[in-house]
Amino acid sequence: xxxxxxxxxxxxxxxxxxxxxxxxVTLNGRGTVNSNLExxxxxxxxxxxxxxxxxxxxxxxxxxxxxxxxxxxxxxxVEGTAKIEKNLYSKHLQVSGxxxxxxxxxxxxxxxxxxxxxxxxCEAEIFTGKCRFTIGGLLNADQVDIEIYGECKAKEIxxxxxxxxQQKGSFIGTLFKPFLKTQLETDLVEGDIIELENTIAKxxxxxQVKIGANCHIGVVEYTEEFSQDKNAVVGESKKA
Numbered sequence: 001x002x003x004x005x006x007x008x009x010x011x012x013x014x015x016x017x018x019x020x021x022x023x024x025v026t027l028n029g030r031g032t033v034n035s036n037l038e039x040x041x042x043x044x045x046x047x048x049x050x051x052x053x054x055x056x057x058x059x060x061x062x063x064x065x066x067x068x069x070x071x072x073x074x075x076x077x078v079e080g081t082a083k084i085e086k087n088l089y090s091k092h093l094q095v096s097g098x099x100x101x102x103x104x105x106x107x108x109x110x111x112x113x114x115x116x117x118x119x120x121x122c123e124a125e126i127f128t129g130k131c132r133f134t135i136g137g138l139l140n141a142d143q144v145d146i147e148i149y150g151e152c153k154a155k156e157i158x159x160x161x162x163x164x165x166q167q168k169g170s171f172i173g174t175l176f177k178p179f180l181k182t183q184l185e186t187d188l189v190e191g192d193i194i195e196l197e198n199t200i201a202k203x204x205x206x207x208q209v210k211i212g213a214n215c216h217i218g219v220v221e222y223t224e225e226f227s228q229d230k231n232a233v234v235g236e237s238k239k240a
Contacts, residue, residue, distance in 0.1 A: 009039075011048075019052055027065070036069065044080075053086075061097070070103070078114070093124075095131075104137070112146070122154075130167050144191075148198065152184040162191040162206075166198045166214070183214070 008024040009017055011031030019035035027033075027048035036052035044065040053069035061082040070086040078099045087103040096113045104120040112129030116122075121137035130147040135154040144159045146152075147167040164184055183198045190205045197212035204211070205221040215232040223240045 006039075009033075019050075025056075027063075042073070059090075095129075110141075127159075148184055149182055151181050154184070154186045156188040157186050157190070158188075159191045161193045162189060163195045164197060164199055165195075165212075 006021050006023045008026070009022045010026045011017065011029060013029040015029065016032040016034060019033050019037045022037070022039040025037060025039045025042045027044045027046055029046045031046065031048045033050045033052070037050060038055045040057050042054055042056045042059040044061045044063050046063045048063065048065045050066070051068045054067060054071045054073065056073040058075045059071055059073040060077040060079070062079045064081045065083070067082070067084045070089070071084055072089045074091050076088065076090040076093045078095045078097050080097045083100045085102045088101045088105045089107070091108045093105070093107045093110045095116055098115040100117040102119045105118050105122040107124045109126040110124045110128070112131035112133065114131060116131065116133040118135045122135045122139050124141045126143045127139065127141035128143070128145045130149065132148065132150040133152050133154070137155050139154040139157045141159045142161070144157065144162040144164070146163070147165050149167040166182055183200060185200045187201065188203045188205070189196065189199070189201050192206060193208045194204060194206040195210040195212065196204065196215050198214045200216045202218040203221065204217050204219070207223045208225045209220055209222045211217055211220065211228045211232045211234055213229045213231040215229070217232070217234045218236070220226060220234055220237040221240055222237070226237055226239070228234055228237070
């Protein structure tokens with residue numbers, strides 16, 4: 001994105017501006033941008049609102065940001081709280097705070113150490129992290145490798161390698177264990193190699209399937225290998 005000759009938009013304190021094309025956009029106070037933004041780098045360190053789409057090389061939220069449109073950025077980092085009403089497109093999404101997307105998410109790599117909520121489908125090549133998430137549609141990734149804390153939900157999960165484990169050794173997890181239901185709920189898990197813990201699913205379908213502790217699975221369909229932990233419940237298992 002060639003925006004070197006553009007100026008910067010910086011809002012300190014309470015202020016508002018029209019959108020447009022900029023090099024750097026920084027919202028440090030309570031800033032509002034009233035239309036679409038195109039910039040090299042976007043950052044929100046305070047409380048910010050963008051009433052349009054954001055097209056950027058990098059987008060970082062360290063404060064509290066609300067986006068009325070879609071974000072399309074090479075790198076998106078959420079360390080605070082971000083609410084995106086439409087869609088999120090990025091090569092790399094990193095969430096250590098809380099991100100909420102009303103529409104769909106499409107990325108190359110998603111790394112979570114916080115909370116992600118997606119209204120529709122979530123698609124990535126790599127989906128990893130220690131996290132809580134709610135996905136209204138399909139979670140589709142070549143590699144899913146997650147440690148869950150709290151309650152996680154997805155309509156369906158598909159991929160090549162799918163690993164879901166309970167987060168271990170977390171002080172916060174131990175402190176709030178009586179209050180948090182640490183499990184993943186989904187209708188379907190389908191992949192080549194599947195290893196699950198703390199998962200409730202109607203159907204699990206794969207080549208190599210390992211059902212670990214605290215799982216409740218309706219039906220397991222496998223083509224090569226199947227194993228079940230003694231502390232797991234599987235209604236039916238059948239080799240295709």
